[in-house]
Amino acid sequence: MVRTWEQAWGEALYGEAGFYRRPEGPAGHFATSAQGPAADLLAGALLELARRESLTTIVDVACGRGELLGSLAAQADPSVRLVGVDVVDRPADLPKRIEWVRSPGGAELPDLDSPAQALVLAHEWLDVVPCPIAEADEDGVLRTVLVDEDGIETLGGPLPDEDRAWSDTRWPGPRASGDRVEVGRTRDAAFDALVARTGSGLVVAIDYGHTVAARPTAGTLIGFAEGSACPPVPDGSCDVTAHVAMDSLGADELRTQRDLLRELGVDGARPPLELASTDPARYLAGLAAASHASALTGSGAGDFLWALRRVG
Ligand SMILES: C[S@@+](CC[C@H](N)C(=O)[O-])C[C@H]1O[C@@H](n2cnc3c(N)ncnc32)[C@H](O)[C@@H]1O
CATH class of the missing domain: 3.40.50.150 (Vaccinia Virus protein VP39)
Structure with a gap:
């Protein structure tokens, strides 16, 4: 079934058999x-x-x-x-x-x-x-990216008004063919x-994340499973993140x-070396x-x- 990324992603992570409902939780994967x-x-x-x-x-x-x-x-x-x-x-x-x-x-x-x-x-x-994923076609026009359950993408129609308005103001062009926007x-x-x-x-x-000074034009959508990055396939087998x-x-x-x-006081300073001989346990804790x-x-x-x- 071909759907927008927003729909497929939501089902893959939070549907009844969604990735985040698994007993091992996120820490089991990353x-x-x-x-x-x-x-x-x-x-x-x-x-x-x-x-x-x-x-x-x-x-x-x-x-x-x-x-x-x-x-x-x-x-x-x-x-x-x-x-x-x-x-x-x-x-x-x-x-x-x-x-x-x-x-x-x-x-x-x-x-x-x-x-x-x-x-x-x-x-x-x-x-x-x-979030909706958009990609610029050969005329530089943003279109909604659709995806099937194997992660195969196709370009859908022009962005709905609210996604276009967000993209124009928060993630402005110019856009070359293939440039992405994560709306x-x-x-x-x-x-x-x-x-x-x-x-x-x-x-x-x-x-x-990123700010408008440096948006990632290639997009950042990716999957994670069992400790490694993987293609973002919206079938509940992996995390999908952008x-x-x-x-x-x-x-x-x-x-x-x-x-x-x-x-807030997290300075990363190493403990003084002399502590290693006077109080080795404190020295090791300080190093950690x-x-x-x-x-x-x-x-x-x-x-x-x-x-x-x-x-x-
Ligand atoms: C990338 S993990 C981060 C887990 C933890 N905060 C950490 O940093 O290790 C994302 C977590 O967000 C949870 N999550 C997603 N949408 C949520 C929502 N609307 N309410 C509560 N938890 C949500 C997922 O179930 C998952 O446990």
């Missing part, structure tokens, strides 16, 4: 900063952000199986409320203090009960919110919906992860922390963009 060895350091930085902003609830939307929340639970004062949101039932091994809300998936969100004084996070959510209208709306579900506090979307037009989200602030984490800090702030994860919007 590593992120939120569930790898650097997650404890990221959690510490988020708690520092919450402290500076006087926020007492942390909601992790698109939290996988709650890996980052586990790190937060180990470090946070018991008075901090922790809530996980994802498309499956509450994982059995989650620490008791973590609340859980099940979500429909993709651009759709559940009622979050308008949390107040909340840090509402979405780490690598928007890149898996399906971020659906991600903008999803971010707005998350803001609307927040009573007061700070909403933060963290993702790999970078996010982060400057289109309407954030109050857009920061690189590198800059923001440094501001420095290496995790480099993983979070070096090229790659350090280039992730944080879109911050204040609410209330």
